Amino acid sequence: MRHLPPLSAVRAFEAAGRLEHFTAAARELGMTQAAVSYQVRLLEERLGVALFRRERRRVVLTEAGRRALAKVSAGFDMIDAGFAGLRAEDESVLTISATPTFASCWLAARLGGFQLLHPELAVRLDTTNRLVDFATEEVDCALRVGPGEWAGLSADFLFEVDFTPMATPAFRERHRGMDAAAMAAAGAISPYDPWWEPWCRAAGIAALPQLPQRGGVRLDSQALEGSAVKAGQGVALLTPMLWQEELGDGRMVRLSPITATAGERYCLVCPTERRRVPKIARFRDWLLTEIAASRASLASLPPVC
Structure with a gap:
């Protein structure tokens, strides 16, 4: 002793x-x-x-x-x-937690650009819908979906989680003459998605007409629904920001110019006391720049017909 x-x-x-x-x-x-x-x-x-x-x-x-x-x-x-x-180890490794949808639909394709800018950093990406505990887990920052405020965390707003019906051009062509609500009712991949209610409100309709009463497949993430849309299986409510590559090259189309939101947003969060840690600050600066470019790219796409 x-x-x-x-x-x-x-x-x-x-x-x-x-x-x-x-x-x-x-x-x-x-x-x-x-x-x-x-x-x-x-x-x-x-x-x-x-x-x-x-x-x-x-x-x-x-x-x-x-x-x-x-x-x-x-x-x-x-x-x-x-x-x-x-x-030294902490300063050389950046560990990011992200939702599977954000990671697969947006971040993964761009993260290599950050790595090229900062070759001194090893980047680890952990995908989970679970809220990580910064006090007990080795995570530097996280991409979260929510109202935008979390106790004890610094949050940087990225973009609103808005959504609109999307499908393939072939699906739209097969249902030409229908409005977006009718097309959605005819081929909604997830007809019980709670997002349909705020979208219908924004579109000025009471509900989807003739909502199909079937069991069907229930997909638990936007990433899976988007994959089903690309495969031509029907219509899903998707966030244009996450699918701008598919919108840009014509693999997907928006069926309506109307978007809605359930009040959630994507934010980059980290413990308040670690906000100025150099590796986190570098990632934040890069991410905000990429988000701005992504938003501009989305705005440049042709308007919905």
């Missing part, structure tokens, strides 16, 4: 001894000169040995203090070295 004196007092002694000045030690430690003097006096009383001689405007180590300082300073150097490896 170790018999250690209070570490705050040891810290004050080491700084004061190394600098041979209580005021300089106070500046280094972010303390007052009186607090450093008090901590040193506590240590001397605990040890029963004088560590400094107080002289006019300066302090001088006693022989006992000089012997102790050499070993204490070496000990602090070893502690610093012990944590240096952990700091």
Whole structure:
């Protein structure tokens, strides 16, 4: 069992001894000169040995203090070295948590660009719909969907989770002459998706007409519904921002110019106290730039016919 004196007092002694000045030690430690003097006096009383001689405007180590300082300073150097490896590892790896939909539909195709800009960083992408616990998990930042505020976290707004009926051009052609609601009712991949209610409200209709009463396949993510749409299986409510590549090259079309939202948004979040960590700040700056470019690209697409 170790018999250690209070570490705050040891810290004050080491700084004061190394600098041979209580005021300089106070500046280094972010303390007052009186607090450093008090901590040193506590240590001397605990040890029963004088560590400094107080002289006019300066302090001088006693022989006992000089012997102790050499070993204490070496000990602090070893502690610093012990944590240096952990700091270096933390600074060289960026771990991002993202929803499967955002990761597969938007982030994965662009993340290589960030890696090229910052080759010194190893990037790990963890996909989950679960809210990660920053206090217990090794995650630096996360892409979350929600109202935009989470206690203890800094949040940067990315874009609204809006949605509109989308299908393939072939599906639209087969149902030419129908409006978007009728096409959706004829081929909704997920007819019980709760998003249909706010979309119908935005479109000024009570509900989808002749909603098919069938069991069918129920898909639990927008990524899966989008894959089903691309395969020509029908209509789904999708977020244009996440499917702009398919909209741009014609694999998908919007069936209506009307979009709706359930009040959710995509945000980049991280613990407030880690917001300015360089690797997180670099990722945030890159992400916001990419989001702005993505939004501009979406706005440049031809209007919905």
